[in-house]
Amino acid sequence: MTTFTRRHFLGSIGALGAAGSVPGVLAASPGAAGAMTAEIAGIEKEAAGFTNPLRLPGSSGLFGVLPVSEFREVQVVRTEIEVLPGRRTPFLAYAVESGGKTFLNPAILARRGDDMRVRMTNRIDEPTVIHWHGLSVDSRNDGNGLSVVLPGRSMDYNFTLRDRSSMYWYHPHAHGFIPQQAYHGLASLLFVEDDDEVALRKELDLALGETEIPLVLQDREFDAQGRLRYAPTTAQSFGGWLGDRLLVNLTERPFIQVGRRIVRFRVLNGSNARNYRLAFVQGGRPLGFFLAGTDGGLLAQPLRIDQTFIAPGQRLDVLVDLREADPALPVTLASLTFDPMHNEGGHDQGHANHAAPTMAGMGHGQQGVAPAVEPSHAMGMEGDARALMRIDLKQSARYERRVPAVLSSLPAAPANANPPRRMQLGHNGTGNWTINGQIFDPKVAALSVQRGARENWLIENAERSMPHPMHLHGFLFRVIERLGSPTPVRELAGARGLLPQDQGLIDTVHVWPGESVRIAIDFTHPNVGDQDYVFHCHTLEHAEAGMMLRYTVKA
Ligand SMILES: [Cu+2]
Incomplete structure (x- = not known):
């Protein structure tokens, strides 16, 4: 560790940025640049000793790439894998047999509009359920933990992948078991592709x-x-x-x-x-x-x-x-x-x-x-x-491609003059995190919204708190503004306090201590009947310690 502080670093970034659209870049100062050089030199020295080839998604095995149409069953199993060289590590995994091959935690590949039709069977000795993180699906298929799959039982998922191209992911969501199960291995990727995605891959080869x-x-x-x-x-x-x-x-x-x-x-x-x-x-x-x-x-x-x-x-x-x-x-x-x-x-x-x-x-x-x-x-x-x-x-073959100026037709965040719904993040002083003073109760819908409504939520983190990455199930959303950001965050921000990620459509917004972050959510969806989802901190221990609420989208 160097004694170099984040302010020195933050004061020096940005000198290398090329395009003009960078929010929050500041001029370099020579002293700060020296400190930054020392910190980065230390990091590079550490990396020089790295000797393990990165595990990449292959055609089977751990993280094997698996088209969504090529499997109908996934089992949650206890197994062993080699994480550290030469050691067998007991591990939890999503196991799939397809085309004579075994996949563990497959990287699922889908085209926008494809269907996910899969039966999940729980072969471990704890309740579990798969949550498809980031996908806009009805509450039953969301796997939000309001119902779970007991040991030896199964659940059928059946939904259409309607969302934009992105890298989504899937992980367990049975309240009381989430951090342990995710930590012990249950997590992998789900790629959805659309025309923008195909165009980008082609453009950049x-x-x-x-x-x-x-x-x-x-x-x-x-x-x-x-x-x-x-x-x-x-x-x-x-x-x-x-x-x-x-x-x-x-x-x-x-x-x-x-x-x-x-x-x-x-x-x-x-x-x-x-x-x-x-x-x-x-x-x-x-x-x-x-x-x-x-x-x-x-x-x-x-x-x-x-x-x-x-x-x-x-x-x-x-x-x-x-x-x-x-x-x-x-x-x-x-x-x-x-x-x-x-x-x-x-x-x-x-x-x-x-x-x-x-x-x-x-x-x-x-x-x-x-x-x-x-x-x-x-x-x-x-x-x-x-x-x-x-x-x-x-050395590589001649390559003359350029990053395209336009990637997608993502519209600007919608303006909304309505007074926001307030979500106050805090804790009760005795080991529980709270939203609006409440600890999570899965039996209680803490709030309801109307299907088709466009709402602003103002997520307010207490000064004496921790950073909370707040994840909304069911709907992606946009960030409108950040207020009260702590100095190191503000130093990276542009107009309206927005950070680089705030320029995109997101499902998880990081809210730092003392910050108030206004987000815009469009609760339009095609699902029939009332739908129940959750809104929670994605620091998994925080969610388990109460920082989650159940909400209903009224039909
Ligand atoms: Cu948190």
Whole structure:
């Protein structure tokens, strides 16, 4: 760790940005640039030792690519896989047999308009259910946990994939079991493709698994036998569980080899609680890149940025032009230093004191939540500068493509003068997170909205709180404005306080301590009858500790 603070870094970014549409870029100062160089040099040194080839989606096995039309059954099973080299790790997985091959956690491929018709059978000893994260489906198929599948039982999913092209994902959603089951392996990707998607792949000559690479970011802790360790203390059940090892596609310390061309990375933060500040770095400085899409698909235009946060549940679609890189050096995908703003214990907001040993404990100084410092988490602190993956550059065929100026026809966020519905995020001081003062009760619909209504919601996070990535089931939405953002967030923001991801259609919005974020939701859908969904924090431990509400869309 360097002593370098986020302000130094933030003061120095943006000097490398090419396009003019970057929100919040600031002029570099020479002193800050030196500190940034030192931080990034440390990250690159860490990445130089990475020796494990990145796990990529293949034609079978773990993350095997599987067209949605080629399977009708998925089983939730206990199995073993090799996560750390030479070790067998007990693991939970979605298992599919198709065409004589076995898939674990298949990367499902669909065309917009395709049907998902699959029977899920629960072969583990706990209730579970699959939630199709980001898809707009009726509440039964959403798998929101209001009904679950008991051990030995099955559930049939049957719906049409109506959403825009994007990388969605699927994971368990049985309340009481979500963080453990997701942590032990239940999560994978679902790609929906439409004409915009096909056009982009053609324009940039992209191939999934080769020049278009999904990256699932997760943090995990292992015991001496190579088993996943998930044993949150009371404080961690409230604050969130952080693993000390960073995995990309279940590969620790990974590297890949790619040509000097435009490479597309489709990034999912599949961690329970960890946030990342993503950047591509080389030679002590960040390389700029293009944000092409968010949770709900492509932006209207690519946005040139140097870095962005990604919170649990969120996805980013990025284009990196490696012709801008020095061919003699590797590029590193990094998570840069940031203040995780865990302010729930009342220490001063805005101090980047993540290196203090109490930061991993969470809840310190707060009545009813015991402080807990896990020495084994010393390397697992959120906000530390870390290397995620090394990207080695190789000679490649002549490549002269350019990032297109227009990606999609995503309309601007709808204006709405109606007074917003307020969603106040907080906690009760005794270990539960709350929305509007309420702890989640699955039996109670905390609010109802009318089908077809267009609403603004104002999500207000308390000053003494933690960042909360708030996920809405059933509908994607747009961000209208951010107010009261803490300094390091505001420094990345453009007009109306909006961050780069706020330019897209999203299903999960990150709300920092002290922030009020206004979102616009269109509750139009084709489903008949009342529909019940949930709205919750995607820090999985926060949702389990109460930060979820049930809502009804009235027919
Ligand atoms: Cu939260």
